[in-house]
Amino acid sequence: MTSDFVYLVVGVALLLAVVLPAALQRHAVSAPMVLLVVGMLIGLLPLPGDATAGPLGHLTFIEHLTELTVIVALMGVGLALDRPLELLRPRSWFAWGAAWRLLGIAMPLCIAGVALLGWSLMGLAPAAALLLGSALAPTDPVLASDVQVGGPTPFQEGEEDVDEEDEVRFALTAEAGLNDGLAFPFVYAAIFLVTMGSIRDWGLRWWAWESTGKVLIGVLVGTGVGWLLAKLAFRAPQPTLRLAETGEPLLALAGVILSYGVAEVAHGYGFLAVFACAMTLRLAERGHDYHVHMHEAIERLERLLTLGVLLLLGSGLTDTLLADLTWQGAVVAVLLVFVVRPLSGVFALRVGSGRDRMGERALTAREELATAWFGVRGVGSLYYLAYASRQADFAHIDQLWATVAFTIALSVLVHGVSATPVMRRLDLLKEERG
Numbered sequence: 001m002t003s004d005f006v007y008l009v010v011g012v013a014l015l016l017a018v019v020l021p022a023a024l025q026r027h028a029v030s031a032p033m034v035l036l037v038v039g040m041l042i043g044l045l046p047l048p049g050d051a052t053a054g055p056l057g058h059l060t061f062i063e064h065l066t067e068l069t070v071i072v073a074l075m076g077v078g079l080a081l082d083r084p085l086e087l088l089r090p091r092s093w094f095a096w097g098a099a100w101r102l103l104g105i106a107m108p109l110c111i112a113g114v115a116l117l118g119w120s121l122m123g124l125a126p127a128a129a130l131l132l133g134s135a136l137a138p139t140d141p142v143l144a145s146d147v148q149v150g151g152p153t154p155f156q157e158g159e160e161d162v163d164e165e166d167e168v169r170f171a172l173t174a175e176a177g178l179n180d181g182l183a184f185p186f187v188y189a190a191i192f193l194v195t196m197g198s199i200r201d202w203g204l205r206w207w208a209w210e211s212t213g214k215v216l217i218g219v220l221v222g223t224g225v226g227w228l229l230a231k232l233a234f235r236a237p238q239p240t241l242r243l244a245e246t247g248e249p250l251l252a253l254a255g256v257i258l259s260y261g262v263a264e265v266a267h268g269y270g271f272l273a274v275f276a277c278a279m280t281l282r283l284a285e286r287g288h289d290y291h292v293h294m295h296e297a298i299e300r301l302e303r304l305l306t307l308g309v310l311l312l313l314g315s316g317l318t319d320t321l322l323a324d325l326t327w328q329g330a331v332v333a334v335l336l337v338f339v340v341r342p343l344s345g346v347f348a349l350r351v352g353s354g355r356d357r358m359g360e361r362a363l364t365a366r367e368e369l370a371t372a373w374f375g376v377r378g379v380g381s382l383y384y385l386a387y388a389s390r391q392a393d394f395a396h397i398d399q400l401w402a403t404v405a406f407t408i409a410l411s412v413l414v415h416g417v418s419a420t421p422v423m424r425r426l427d428l429l430k431e432e433r434g
Helices: 002-023 031-043 059-080 090-094 097-120 126-135 167-182 184-195 199-235 251-265 270-283 290-317 327-350 365-373 379-391 397-433
Strands: none
Touching (some): 097 327, 097 365, 290 379
């Protein structure tokens, strides 16, 4: 009887995952909001099993499910970006100016702000406070899809090369693609505070290896794997091996697993490797419609994985996950969503504003506010918390889980409600400017 009920629930959830994106496209309700509510209803049901063990009883499962969800989303993000990023073309780096400032300024400010709030308001130990700030720092590539670019744009040979014209969506997409990997050094810093003591004992190693070495390895591995896969797909000596001609989209999934696996074996950051692989693949034959096929396949898989994560998160919210939430933790979540991220984002985007695209149009004031506002928190936060929980014994870890879960739910709600009207308003203003 229980298994029959599970089939019913999963079937209904899958149906919702299929119809919701199109049905809610023009409404101030997002698919993640509905799926989260469905999960919360499931959590209220008297189901048997060990669900009451909470997240600490399922750390391995949570870590691997969220890990897979994030890397699949990162491949989709990388393939969706039309704006190239080439190492030997400085102009392409200037075109990513808004993303660099969100990564280099806004993200560290968010980490510091949440860590300070966790220490001063929640009474957390420094290591736990830093872990909270690090886990809640990244803009999620999974749940932020409503405010990201839609997908790769094919074009015919001889036509003008395509490039994103929506600076808000581009900045948020590029930020989400990179900051999941770039937040990892701060998670390691929190782990080291617990396992290795004073920063004097590990600070130099952390800076040289966790903050620099692993980043470089991840980028180099991802770029190399992406180059090899592009060579195979578009320029293989045997026509039967040119997957772009046959339209086989599963090459993208192979790229996800291969780049992540190689980077992790090489002790680099797999998240960065997957995004670099996707960007390198996208750079090859940029006008080819094969990129569209790969992106569509990845998008469908991402939707299924997101379905599972949101149902589990929602059921946990109404089961035991929020049992350790304090009013101080709830205040930290509210301050992050409504104050810390928006102020950090606006400050970051104002630094050097106007020079993003070598004299071309930069973000307007309204676009800066929108970009700073949509710092969606989601699946990546769950992964970092699960990973760190398995690496070290953090004090008040149940309180961290409750605070992170509440923050994600709050973000899904407020950003889901505001995404459609805000982005529609920005589109109208852009049309008025011509």
